[in-house]
Amino acid sequence: MKALVYDGPGRRKLADRPKPSVKLPTDAVLRMSRTTLCGTDLHILNGDVPSCRPGTVLGHEGVGVVDTAGSSVSSFKRGDRVLISCISACGHCTACRKGMYSHCATGGWMLGNTIDGTQAEYVRIPHADTSLYLLPPDCDEEAMVMLSDILPTGYECGVRNGRVGVGSTVAIVGAGPVGLAALLTASLHCPAQIIVVDVDDNRLGVAQRFGASAMVNSSDDGAAARIMDLTGGRGVDTAIEAVGIPATFALCQDIVGAGGTIANVGVHGAKVDLHLERLWSHNVTITTGLVDTGSIPLLLRTVESKRIDAHQFVTHRFTLEDIDKAYATFATAATTKALKVMIET
Amino acid sequence: MKALVYDGPGRRKLADRPKPSVKLPTDAVLRMSRTTLCGTDLHILNGDVPSCRPGTVLGHEGVGVVDTAGSSVSSFKRGDRVLISCISACGHCTACRKGMYSHCATGGWMLGNTIDGTQAEYVRIPHADTSLYLLPPDCDEEAMVMLSDILPTGYECGVRNGRVGVGSTVAIVGAGPVGLAALLTASLHCPAQIIVVDVDDNRLGVAQRFGASAMVNSSDDGAAARIMDLTGGRGVDTAIEAVGIPATFALCQDIVGAGGTIANVGVHGAKVDLHLERLWSHNVTITTGLVDTGSIPLLLRTVESKRIDAHQFVTHRFTLEDIDKAYATFATAATTKALKVMIET
Amino acid sequence: MKALVYDGPGRRKLADRPKPSVKLPTDAVLRMSRTTLCGTDLHILNGDVPSCRPGTVLGHEGVGVVDTAGSSVSSFKRGDRVLISCISACGHCTACRKGMYSHCATGGWMLGNTIDGTQAEYVRIPHADTSLYLLPPDCDEEAMVMLSDILPTGYECGVRNGRVGVGSTVAIVGAGPVGLAALLTASLHCPAQIIVVDVDDNRLGVAQRFGASAMVNSSDDGAAARIMDLTGGRGVDTAIEAVGIPATFALCQDIVGAGGTIANVGVHGAKVDLHLERLWSHNVTITTGLVDTGSIPLLLRTVESKRIDAHQFVTHRFTLEDIDKAYATFATAATTKALKVMIET
């Protein structure tokens, strides 16, 4: 089969690979229908993710059809159309029993990282019963692909950890795909105000179309002051960090109100300053976390009932043959204005 | 009346001051019975708390008897014996309605800070209806003084913010009075393990008497490793920081398990490093906060029903006349082994 | 001043009454701008509410302007335009500190019940600081009147107690004003499905306009079966009882799914059957409650940010002079199709 293989820092190739097969009774093998690219794939290609060894098929998102199910898989059978969670979870270890699937003792983020992933014609899914979701018959497959990672990440790590509530005020720092996913899913809790912050006016324009109530360009030093103004000087109830650098985490500390929450979603490569000399008495909460994807069933119903329009993330479409162009488009999003690029496999 | 007055950095004096009187209909004036000293009083004397101007009577803890109640005070009358909350709260501003009394628009930590405090024969209490608590007839007054600040601080900022739960594992870094208050009140949630960490073996001995299940001396570099061992390599569910310096906050980051909480109680004078490059995916929560004292009624019932022994904090006793000796004893706790010093007024 | 006075079972009169004045330092007297009628007013007129003695001015909803503020009222001054909570709350008793204002030791539902109410030119508001809310300058006053009782009741007793969640399924039994308030505010939590049940097709039509995803007429015996069909046989996550009779409470028991909640909002005059022989193992929660109105600030922001359109409740308008016509219209809602009737005072 064809598969996009990580070939060491800076290198990827569309290669021929043997079709995967069931290794454990809990596995399923899927014929992929659609997959997509994630910022993390670019991190891997940069050589920033040591857990991913050269030779690995990339990709951790997508929908497919069950080709073979292991002997103990009881929820799915050949021919079922399913959504893939980016997180594989056994369902019975200590972490899984708490719903903390991202820290599953024999799972977690494996696909396209420690095992072969979804940018291929076929993929093997470990712990299939707890890592796949049956799709409704008439669903929009492209919208569904957004449920593998980006929407649960924005929702769980940003909105839920950030305790976004009805009538509250929210700032989302970073209007990339995950920040926009936080924006879309924050609206499910009907905050009074969602301020989106970015350095790119195009992205801020997208945020406005996605429902932001105010946009702040943070290219200069005045962003914190403008956000404080927008909140009557109180600061926000929730600041969602969706970039992953010290400057944006610092901004979150400047704008969070007393009693508020900073929900970190960004992937950080370096330590940051935490201003406890100021925040120790400020009654704030800071959260971090990998997505667990436990919210997929809920978000799936939400997309189905048209509460959020997941389709609008898809800006470009490619075939697996053309995945190289897909990577080129996605890697230069500032100019191509790409959000998510869809790969038909 | 006699009162202990802050006289500028490094100076305090027992002075004669006019007896306070009701200024607003919501005030009450108390005849003080007992008060105590807090680490914060030492911070003020060091000149570290700019909100406290020279000339202020120190002290924010204690019990007393109502001498005069303002015209709109409805819960208390002359002669009532009451516990003083270290936090004054109006009960109706936005913060108070959320129970966040520490950020009351016209209250917060005022006593012995922005207005005259309790180390005196009389004190004026603003917002008396929401800032005093009627004492049961036969209560142990010395134990009650521990409810003004130290027990609610340990409980709210450490135990509750830290989500200490039945069967969980807890580390308390710092075995000073507030760390010990966190220890005593953590036991109300029956964790499976409470590890107390300090550099002073005497303090660790006290922690053992207060109910710690393990003690770790952090004078050398091995503390984190020993705590990881004690938790089977998983790290703790809750790390309570009760010191307020970068090194102890760093230790908390080293020992918190996936899904765990770092509850900051310490008063920090400088920023700290937050290792998001490691913690971003670790599903941790960090909390900060001043005490709100909303837990006083609950803790009062707990002390009354003998669930915790608050009396054991009291190591030394003085009269107001001798408050200088009290300060000397408290300021040299490493040698005097003082925890809380009781001042009869 | 003119006031609508309860004159014993079956009798009301528009009478001349002395203008009220401040009795306690915590009181405020308002010049009423707008008020409305509530189903409870009809209950009083039926003689069903013994706590309301003949001679009482009716009404517990409305907006007004502060005429006089007691000496300890600190949040409001003469001339402020304010929203009246139907619940008066001291803010400092045990119940108030828990946010359970409805059970305030010296408050609760007093207006138009145990003291004179709002269907008058002036009204005295006890505990003004905790029972009034400043209105934004340019707000829609008619929409604001819906925040005195009906919207917080639907939200707190129905939606919040019922734990309506993103992606969940909700049935609201009873499409009167309070049921519709539950419907509007349920949408703030973006459930996947809101099924509204009533015996009146006109009311079901209104429910559809207010955003119901399905309507079920319960005139015949098939309502439970149709709701089970609509939920794929699982039953609803939340059943909101907004009628107050045994038959509707029974229906809720028939349609609640395992793990679900029945949130009672209806005012019941008789006991009901609880089928514990079936429900004991069904993991259900049943809640009851008077509104506390603690959600008013949040709902006010929600109305201000256009998340819900409170204005659409207002179907008829009258002056205080014509309040008799207002009562006639409201009491015959089945024919007049009245939801809320607005009284300009």
Next chain:
Amino acid sequence: MKALVYDGPGRRKLADRPKPSVKLPTDAVLRMSRTTLCGTDLHILNGDVPSCRPGTVLGHEGVGVVDTAGSSVSSFKRGDRVLISCISACGHCTACRKGMYSHCATGGWMLGNTIDGTQAEYVRIPHADTSLYLLPPDCDEEAMVMLSDILPTGYECGVRNGRVGVGSTVAIVGAGPVGLAALLTASLHCPAQIIVVDVDDNRLGVAQRFGASAMVNSSDDGAAARIMDLTGGRGVDTAIEAVGIPATFALCQDIVGAGGTIANVGVHGAKVDLHLERLWSHNVTITTGLVDTGSIPLLLRTVESKRIDAHQFVTHRFTLEDIDKAYATFATAATTKALKVMIET
């Protein structure tokens, strides 16, 4: 092998049965070490549980050693000593993902009900990975048997559903084994008061030994009044119903305070009266539920750390050969004073 078989209403027999074997890859077969009897076994023998057909081996509690593990069982291997949950759970259906194992689509209460149970030399456990718990090496096996059902039932259905909190007041109506389990586990939350109610003075004496702060005999009509007295007229924060008849559920309604919770644990055979004409405005919550046993790991740590003494439930000991005597002893607990009878298999 020997097994205690239900032989139709009123009949049981110790019979020879074939040793069970693994049927599905997710099964495990255990060699039983110890089991016990439950009130539910008596219900089955009375013919009150139609889901249990004649011919079924009874019993749903116990500890054993893994004899054979199915091919997909990954957490346990031959020779592991394990605790059996009374609830079998797949870990991946909709109910299981919410932690509502009692409503597992292919599990729930199966053992000794819809499939052969634990009062035998061997037992087949479905969904072994999510239905068994590894025992610590040096644990007290008899104490562990209490974790199969009785302790999680008291804790989850009584204490947790009842929201027992630090400093709160609790009444437990019914001092049978499950009521006593609620009592023991309620103490993990350090309420200020635990009042136990029963008609049997012997059981009340046991309750006192188990830590009740007050005992009330409800043989006469004065129980409610005495409980109201004990709570200063406020009623209890939590009333745990651990009997299962209308009279005890009625008592709970009489004694629950405003804002309180009635947590039903009792197995009811008939509907009860719910006094909504009184409770509609009382802000109460009523919960029902089968045990999910999700709390087993937490309770296991709690027993291990000596926070509760589970051993004290065991009043009598028998071998499997003598299980008839065990049933006779348990069925006449009023005279034999039996709590839990231990069966060595």
